[in-house]
Amino acid sequence: MSGAKFNPDRDVADWTGPYRPYDLVKEFLIALFVVGLIIVGLTIVFSSPDDRPVTLQSWSQNNPVDFAQTAITELDGSSGVAAYGPPYVPSSAGASQQMGFFAPERWFGVHIPINTAQDYVIGPLRTLPDQPLLTAYLNTYRDASSSQQSTWTAAYEKVVANATFQSDEIRVARGNYGPVAGIIRSLTTMARSGALDGALLRSGQFYDTNYTKPLLFLANGSYLANLGGNQHLQGSQWGMMNETGNYPGQAWLWLYTLWYQVQPMKSSSNGDLEVWVIMMALTLLLALVPFIPGLRSVPRWSRVYRLIWRDHYRTG
Amino acid sequence: MLTALLFGALVNLNHPGRYVHWGFIQISVANLVVIGLMVVVFVAAILVPFHRKRGGQS
Amino acid sequence: MSVHTDRPTSATDPSLADQWTAKLRKAAETAFPPERLLPDAQPSYVASWVYVFGVLTLVSLIWVIVTGCVLAIMGPTWWHVSSVGLFVNSLHLWSVELFFFFMVIHLWGKFFMAAWRGRRRATWVSGVVTFVISVGAAFTGYLSQQNFDSQWIATQAKDGINATGAGAFFNVLNFGQMLMWHIVLLPLVVVVLTGLHVLMVRHRGVVPPFADTPGSSPPSPAAEVAEQP
Numbered sequence: 071m072s073g074a075k076f077n078p079d080r081d082v083a084d085w086t087g088p089y090r091p092y093d094l095v096k097e098f099l100i101a102l103f104v105v106g107l108i109i110v111g112l113t114i115v116f117s118s119p120d121d122r123p124v125t126l127q128s129w130s131q132n133n134p135v136d137f138a139q140t141a142i143t144e145l146d147g148s149s150g151v152a153a154y155g156p157p158y159v160p161s162s163a164g165a166s167q168q169m170g171f172f173a174p175e176r177w178f179g180v181h182i183p184i185n186t187a188q189d190y191v192i193g194p195l196r197t198l199p200d201q202p203l204l205t206a207y208l209n210t211y212r213d214a215s216s217s218q219q220s221t222w223t224a225a226y227e228k229v230v231a232n233a234t235f236q237s238d239e240i241r242v243a244r245g246n247y248g249p250v251a252g253i254i255r256s257l258t259t260m261a262r263s264g265a266l267d268g269a270l271l272r273s274g275q276f277y278d279t280n281y282t283k284p285l286l287f288l289a290n291g292s293y294l295a296n297l298g299g300n301q302h303l304q305g306s307q308w309g310m311m312n313e314t315g316n317y318p319g320q321a322w323l324w325l326y327t328l329w330y331q332v333q334p335m336k337s338s339s340n341g342d343l344e345v346w347v348i349m350m351a352l353t354l355l356l357a358l359v360p361f362i363p364g365l366r367s368v369p370r371w372s373r374v375y376r377l378i379w380r381d382h383y384r385t386g
Numbered sequence: 387m388l389t390a391l392l393f394g395a396l397v398n399l400n401h402p403g404r405y406v407h408w409g410f411i412q413i414s415v416a417n418l419v420v421i422g423l424m425v426v427v428f429v430a431a432i433l434v435p436f437h438r439k440r441g442g443q444s
Numbered sequence: 445m446s447v448h449t450d451r452p453t454s455a456t457d458p459s460l461a462d463q464w465t466a467k468l469r470k471a472a473e474t475a476f477p478p479e480r481l482l483p484d485a486q487p488s489y490v491a492s493w494v495y496v497f498g499v500l501t502l503v504s505l506i507w508v509i510v511t512g513c514v515l516a517i518m519g520p521t522w523w524h525v526s527s528v529g530l531f532v533n534s535l536h537l538w539s540v541e542l543f544f545f546f547m548v549i550h551l552w553g554k555f556f557m558a559a560w561r562g563r564r565r566a567t568w569v570s571g572v573v574t575f576v577i578s579v580g581a582a583f584t585g586y587l588s589q590q591n592f593d594s595q596w597i598a599t600q601a602k603d604g605i606n607a608t609g610a611g612a613f614f615n616v617l618n619f620g621q622m623l624m625w626h627i628v629l630l631p632l633v634v635v636v637l638t639g640l641h642v643l644m645v646r647h648r649g650v651v652p653p654f655a656d657t658p659g660s661s662p663p664s665p666a667a668e669v670a671e672q673p
Contacts, residue, residue, distance in 0.1 A: 078654060082562035085487045085652045092486035101496065102503040109507055109538045117395030118534035120524060121592035157612040167607040174609030181612035279620025281598075286617065289599035298596050302403055305600065308412045314593050316399040318416040320586070322544050322579060331410055342607035357572040360560035369558040370654055377432050378557060379653040382489040394527075420545065428549045431493040 079366045119314045121301075126270070126284060129293045130261035134235040140291035141257050142230055144190040145250070146223035150290045152186040158286070159184065167343040175343070182282060190287055191257055194269040204256050207249035214248065222248040230254070305330050325352070481646055489653050494557075497550035498645070504543035505638060509631065511536040516627055520590060540582055547575060559651045567644040574637040581634055584626035587616055594619075 130137040143149035151158055155166035156175050166175040195208060211219060226247040233242045240255045260266045270284040288294045295304070303309035310327035313319035329335050329345040338344055359365050369375060376383065404415040454461040454470075461467075514532050515523065523529035551571065560568035586597050598616045605611045615621055 078561075079558060080561060082652050082654075084562070085489075085649065088488045089485035090488050090491075091484060092490065093484065094482065097496070098499055098503065101499045102506065105500060105503045105542060106507060109535055109542060112538040112541075113531060113534040115396045116399055116534070116538075117530065118537045119400060119593065120530065120533075120589075123590065123592050123595050154606075156609075157606060157615075175607055175611075178609035178612040182615060279623075280615070280618040282615060282617040285595060285599055288595065294595070294599065297592070298600075300402070301596075302405055302412070302414065303596050303600075307405075309600070311417055312403065312414055313416070314400075314403075316401055316403045316414070316416055318420045318541060319414065320582065321417045321420050322548065324417075324421075340607070342604045346604060346608050353572070353576055357569050359555070360565040360568050366558065366560070369556045372556065374432070374556040375558070375654055378492050378494055378553070379489055381436075381491050382653050383656045385488075420541070424545060424549055427545075428494070428552055431497070431549070431553070434493050436491045436493050436495075 079363075079370055080360065116317070119317050121314045124288055124294055124297065125264070126261045126266045126287065127264040129288060129291060130258055130266075133291075133293050134240060134258050134262065135230075135233045136292050137261055138233055138240045138254050138258050139230050140287070141191060141254050142223060142227050142250070143290065144186040144287070145192075145253065146220065146227065147186060148227075149186055151184055151286045156180050157182045165339065167340040169340055169343055169347065172343075172347075184283065184286065189273075189283060190270070191253065193273075194260065194266055195253065195256055197269050198256075198260065198265070201256075204252070207252040207256070210249040211253060218248070222246070222250040226250045226254065306336075325349070475647055476643070480649075483646075487650060487652065490650050494549075494553040495650070497546050497553055500546040501543060501550050502638065502642070504539055504546055505634070507539040508536065508543055509635075511539055512627065512631070520588065520623060524590065540585070543578070544582070547578070551575065557651060558654070561651055562648065564644070564648050564651055567641060567648065570637055570641045570644060574634060574641060577630060577633050577637060581626065581630035584622045584630060587622040588619065588626050590619065598622075 126137075140149065144152065147153075153159075153165065155161045156179050158180065160180055161176045166173060168176065192208060192211075195204060198204060211222075214222075225245050226242065229242045229245060230240075233240050235241070238259070240251075240258050242251060257266070260269075267284060270287065271278055271281060273283065298304050298309065299307070301314050302312050303314070305327070308324075308327050308331065310323045310330075311319050311321060326345065326349055329348055330341065335341045335344045335348075355362070355365070399416070406413050406415060406418055450456075452460055454463070454466045461470075511532055515529075515536060518526075518529060518532075523533035554568065554571065583597075583601070587594050587601075601616050602611060605614060605616060614625075
């Protein structure tokens, strides 16, 4: 469109004025050195954080009751992961997020399949050798009808909130739980020994770098969540921006986490998708500023440029 | 001593973080300092004179 | 087919001008004559400290990569078990903090200078894209720490990413995958985008100031407004 009308927010005449010597390479090397010094200085003064990771072992040792409460929900399919939906379980079993017809979580489906009862409880326990009583529990549970299993797990789940940990094992009030009490007790012991961490990570192979299963199990309980809350890392605490301790975090995520603090996203069950859509739109807006009338006029209206180029305007 | 200086930290930031609450905003002191510094540095960059020698380099 | 005794060039042998190699070289020479690629002068209006934040961002990125390479030489466990490793990790962290610090100030400066004017829109767009990809690179870095913070970030971020459907393929709980995105894929993209961004700035030059009458004035007929890309 040659000959288009000149728009001061889009166009500018090529510079035909004077030039001054400017040593780019020298500037680059000075900047490299100075920034390097600043980085070393900050490192010497502040170092960096490295809080030790949580393990299933440390969780079950520090809060065995919370572990048992989580374990029963994995067995009966009511845990966070079991009711999550894609990518872990089919959307019929869980709730996935959507906005009107836009339901990408469901569209992409299950690619990281997890069966919480099998993967978190029964499978790991089956790896323990020389456990005739445990084997009997597991076989009894396997051979029972699903309604019988539900009866047992529901009864256990009712009482496990008041469970205690005595003599190195989980104790609940007397009741008819079938083999479930024994199963949860064994799993808690297995976790406290450290064996569950290894069993969940490796799942049948020697090498693995994929921590999906143990991390999701940890995330289903309250122990990890409470540790996060103590460090101001939870979503409602603007946690996305924060770091452990007094370290600066990811300040550039301020706008992303801000939307989680305002309604309706704050209490919406589709909040994650809604915030993501908002941020994608705003990012696109930022990228396309040069094309957006009004928005691209803000620099000229604000007149901040009069300060930046004041030498030029004075001599101009 | 050099080792301690190089590989420890002069200021220990591993204590529980301090946070500022302002209305619905919650921000760590550390992040507030970083953002505040950015604003100060930006304003300074615009206002501080950039004098260059005639024919020389800044 | 002729045999050449001196090294042929498309100047001496016009038939060579049709070569893709010759065409590419000519295009590069036209877009980036050496004195434009590495100029020794800048327009007189380049006289403000706000102009240094581009190069400050660039050198911070260099330190991020250098310190990252040292961490890569020793492997991901090193910084947890060695005080030298922790020192290098700290260098890496503070390089990243400075990288974002300088980059955002650079963005603010370029916004208030409306630096997209005069066929520089691609420069602006490439800058924003680089910023966004850099946030992703930092994110995968935080996920690769193998400590409490990375556990927390992974288990929290999974919900946001799963909601978009990307969680089916981009699994923040998969340390191996996140580490490889962090040290291979995303640095490659950031470096390429940064390179293109800098080349664009060299190609078009630093944006001139607004015309200094209040409001705007059209250019003289001699300085035509070229077609916007």
